[in-house]
Amino acid sequence: MSGRGGDARRPAVDKAADFANYFCTYAFLYHQKDMLSDRVRMTAYHDAVFKNRAHFLGKTVLDVGTGSGILAIWAAQAGARRVYAVEATDMATHATALAKANGVDHIVTVLQASAEEIDLPEKVDVLISEWMGYFLVRESMLDSVIHARDKWLKPGGAMFPSHARMWVAPVQSALWDARQGELRHSLSDWAAFVRDTAGEYGVDMGALTDAYRREQNKYFVQTGCWESLYPSQVVGRPVMIREMDCHTVTVQDVETVQADFRTAVFDGTQQVNALAGWFDVSFKGSKSDPAAVEVQLTTAPSVDEGTHWGQQVFLLSPALPTPAGSSVAGSICIERSQRNHRLMDVRLSVKAEGGEGAQGEERSGEFFIE
Amino acid sequence: MSGRGGDARRPAVDKAADFANYFCTYAFLYHQKDMLSDRVRMTAYHDAVFKNRAHFLGKTVLDVGTGSGILAIWAAQAGARRVYAVEATDMATHATALAKANGVDHIVTVLQASAEEIDLPEKVDVLISEWMGYFLVRESMLDSVIHARDKWLKPGGAMFPSHARMWVAPVQSALWDARQGELRHSLSDWAAFVRDTAGEYGVDMGALTDAYRREQNKYFVQTGCWESLYPSQVVGRPVMIREMDCHTVTVQDVETVQADFRTAVFDGTQQVNALAGWFDVSFKGSKSDPAAVEVQLTTAPSVDEGTHWGQQVFLLSPALPTPAGSSVAGSICIERSQRNHRLMDVRLSVKAEGGEGAQGEERSGEFFIE
Ligand SMILES: Nc1ncnc2c1ncn2[C@@H]1O[C@H](CSCC[C@H](N)C(=O)O)[C@@H](O)[C@H]1O
Ligand SMILES: Nc1ncnc2c1ncn2[C@@H]1O[C@H](CSCC[C@H](N)C(=O)O)[C@@H](O)[C@H]1O
Numbered sequence: 001m002s003g004r005g006g007d008a009r010r011p012a013v014d015k016a017a018d019f020a021n022y023f024c025t026y027a028f029l030y031h032q033k034d035m036l037s038d039r040v041r042m043t044a045y046h047d048a049v050f051k052n053r054a055h056f057l058g059k060t061v062l063d064v065g066t067g068s069g070i071l072a073i074w075a076a077q078a079g080a081r082r083v084y085a086v087e088a089t090d091m092a093t094h095a096t097a098l099a100k101a102n103g104v105d106h107i108v109t110v111l112q113a114s115a116e117e118i119d120l121p122e123k124v125d126v127l128i129s130e131w132m133g134y135f136l137v138r139e140s141m142l143d144s145v146i147h148a149r150d151k152w153l154k155p156g157g158a159m160f161p162s163h164a165r166m167w168v169a170p171v172q173s174a175l176w177d178a179r180q181g182e183l184r185h186s187l188s189d190w191a192a193f194v195r196d197t198a199g200e201y202g203v204d205m206g207a208l209t210d211a212y213r214r215e216q217n218k219y220f221v222q223t224g225c226w227e228s229l230y231p232s233q234v235v236g237r238p239v240m241i242r243e244m245d246c247h248t249v250t251v252q253d254v255e256t257v258q259a260d261f262r263t264a265v266f267d268g269t270q271q272v273n274a275l276a277g278w279f280d281v282s283f284k285g286s287k288s289d290p291a292a293v294e295v296q297l298t299t300a301p302s303v304d305e306g307t308h309w310g311q312q313v314f315l316l317s318p319a320l321p322t323p324a325g326s327s328v329a330g331s332i333c334i335e336r337s338q339r340n341h342r343l344m345d346v347r348l349s350v351k352a353e354g355g356e357g358a359q360g361e362e363r364s365g366e367f368f369i370e
Numbered sequence: 371m372s373g374r375g376g377d378a379r380r381p382a383v384d385k386a387a388d389f390a391n392y393f394c395t396y397a398f399l400y401h402q403k404d405m406l407s408d409r410v411r412m413t414a415y416h417d418a419v420f421k422n423r424a425h426f427l428g429k430t431v432l433d434v435g436t437g438s439g440i441l442a443i444w445a446a447q448a449g450a451r452r453v454y455a456v457e458a459t460d461m462a463t464h465a466t467a468l469a470k471a472n473g474v475d476h477i478v479t480v481l482q483a484s485a486e487e488i489d490l491p492e493k494v495d496v497l498i499s500e501w502m503g504y505f506l507v508r509e510s511m512l513d514s515v516i517h518a519r520d521k522w523l524k525p526g527g528a529m530f531p532s533h534a535r536m537w538v539a540p541v542q543s544a545l546w547d548a549r550q551g552e553l554r555h556s557l558s559d560w561a562a563f564v565r566d567t568a569g570e571y572g573v574d575m576g577a578l579t580d581a582y583r584r585e586q587n588k589y590f591v592q593t594g595c596w597e598s599l600y601p602s603q604v605v606g607r608p609v610m611i612r613e614m615d616c617h618t619v620t621v622q623d624v625e626t627v628q629a630d631f632r633t634a635v636f637d638g639t640q641q642v643n644a645l646a647g648w649f650d651v652s653f654k655g656s657k658s659d660p661a662a663v664e665v666q667l668t669t670a671p672s673v674d675e676g677t678h679w680g681q682q683v684f685l686l687s688p689a690l691p692t693p694a695g696s697s698v699a700g701s702i703c704i705e706r707s708q709r710n711h712r713l714m715d716v717r718l719s720v721k722a723e724g725g726e727g728a729q730g731e732e733r734s735g736e737f738f739i740e
Binding site for chain 2: 019020033036042070073094097098190193196200203205211212215216219340
């Protein structure tokens with residue numbers, strides 16, 4: 001892993017493990033199709049390109065992580081002079097075939113490589129990419145986009161999307177009961193297992209009960225849940241915890257996302273059983289060349305504009321009572337997992353403040369975005 | 371990956387990827403518990419040890435892949451003088467705690483390491499291990515056992531288990547309809563997706579239809595299914611395709627398992643929709659020191675002696691007609707996948723022979739044990 005340069009604190013990434021853990025799923029058309037079937041996502045990128053044709057007409061474009069090739073093909077259809085479409089997985093072969101079948105293979109050049117490794121004959125006017133993971137940062141793919149931007153985007157060039165924001169809000173998750181029930185079930189199952197193993201096989205497994213409880217709690221309660229929340233499940237005003245300009249954001253900026261927040265809980269909310277996190281991105285063009293039409297892609301709770309990203313939900317256990325007039329105040333810190341830099345460790349603490357009656361309660365814990 | 375020696379044809383295994391792909395699951399107590407809850411498996415190993423106490427009394431034992439430590443603890447309880455319990459994952463910590471809680475920590479020495487890397491102060495009288503994967507060979511863990519045997523087992527020492535056999539049989543799988551239905555559903559879904567994407571987003575995905583069909587066929591039909599078959603679903607006499615003596619088997623012997631087979635189909639069987647594979651192992655001690663009681667562990671179809679291994683089922687599509695009086699003849703070749711040496715590629719061809727009426731039909735194809 002030599003020659004990667006950069007931050008010495010970051011452990012070198014084992015490439016084969018990264019393929020095993022991460023890239024492998026993207027090599028399936030089935031998975032690409034899931035993304036291509038996300039109407040909200042597709043419409044946003046489609047609008048971003050075709051309502052801003054001036055940004056593409058006669059321009060050079062780099063698509064980081066082209067997958068099936070969709071964004072590169074759109075850029076070509078919108079009039080780009082040349083599009084470099086980079087894809088690490090074998091999906092590159094399909095992107096090549098698709099560009100050809102759609103008559104833009106004279107414009108789109110597909111390169112099967114890591115974005116970090118490419119060598120282009122020229123710098124580009126536009127960098128387009130769909131790099132967002134759960135709660136924005138999962139997958140750490142923005143690193144690759146930043147790397148490519150710093151190397152290949154012309155000064156003053158435009159990033160698509162141009163901005164990203166992260167949000168949190170207190171919610172009532174519908175998964176809370178199920179997860180707690182599964183945990184309880186799993187622990188009573190373990191108790192029976194310990195009895196049986198002692199009785200039938202003469203080995204006392206009781207010494208592992210605490211470890212099992214920790215493992216199962218981690219799995220059922222501390223692992224961020226994918227949920228597609230209804231707006232009515234959001235029980236406090238959403239708070240923006242991070243905003244980034246894709247033209248200037250650095251890897252260091254996203255390696256750790258730390259924020260304190262405070263938000264009023266809506267009237268009539270007796271308790272908050274989870275904190276939810278989501279993101280939005282927008283396509284505003286560059287400072288020197290703003291978009292004709294600003295397009296936004298939000299993954300906020302929605303009745304019929306839901307996305308495949310859903311929201312990431314962190315369950316509070318037990319639920320946090322929020323007496324009338326409470327605010328929820330807290331802090332969140334999202335960092336990369338040591339085991340796998342594409343997954344996240346989340347430290348969260350929240351308390352109810354200023355409500356009627358006694359001192360508000362507090363919850364804090366560790367969560368994992370898997 | 372230098373210093374591994376051995377077969378130059380074998381690609382070096384990336385250790386980090388091997389942990390990501392393989393070892394990671396074994397680090398969960400949840401997964402160990404699954405194995406520890408397999409009554410047939412547990413009873414077989416328990417009997418093998420306690421009905422052959424003479425093999426353990428005062429002896430030195432190596433447990434390759436001790437997991438929770440169960441086999442090592444049994445060996446100690448049966449009177450072993452010293453047990454070396456090797457485990458690659460963090461499960462080693464739990465094995466250490468369990469040995470202590472069960473009062474055998476003065477006998478069991480847990481080593482967190484790959485079996486390939488250990489350095490023991492002495493050679494051992496007995497090597498015990500539960501290394502069997504689906505259809506015996508999945509996981510390729512026998513390699514590690516062989517490696518440890520050649521290095522650490524005394525001449526004349528005993529392997530537990532001592533023998534392993536692989537079986538195939540023509541069957542009527544209950545999964546055939548479901549898998550074919552899911553494939554059909556997936557392909558019609560794709561057709562709708564192609565229409566929508568052309569209509570709404572101006573990109574024709576039709577060029578990928580063949581690739582998608584291949585991908586989905588691989589997933590739904592060519593991937594070996596885990597199934598717990600009833601004996602009544604076995605529609606022809608099972609054939610043993612490979613027998614190995616664990617004292618002498620080599621890595622080369624198991625890298626490729628190739629066999630031709632021929633078996634009579636039971637009367638009244640109109641068609642065969644799958645071939646199933648399973649295994650058994652037995653505990654016969656060593657040649658010089660045979661077991662007092664021979665124990666067998668079989669994963670054959672069974673009404674109430676099923677195991678977590680189930681059977682691996684390879685679906686024939688379309689099903690193979692077997693006119694009255696037919697035999698099924700064929701060949702099977704199981705090799706390690708290039709992508710991941712712990713998974714298997716299977717080439718299978720079968721035909722119906724000697725039945726009444728016309729020339730029997732033939733099916734051949736590639737399968738994957740994932
Ligand atoms: N560093 C990197 N270099 C090249 N490709 C990468 C990459 N990191 C992620 N990718 C690829 O980026 C894609 C992200 S998914 C988005 C696919 C496509 N642009 C679309 O919008 O539908 C995946 O196919 C993944 O394999
Ligand atoms: N080469 C190797 N070195 C050390 N441990 C290994 C290994 N290959 C596999 N293992 C471990 O072997 C175990 C196999 S599962 C069997 C666990 C235990 N012996 C039981 O019978 O319940 C897993 O815990 C796995 O992590």
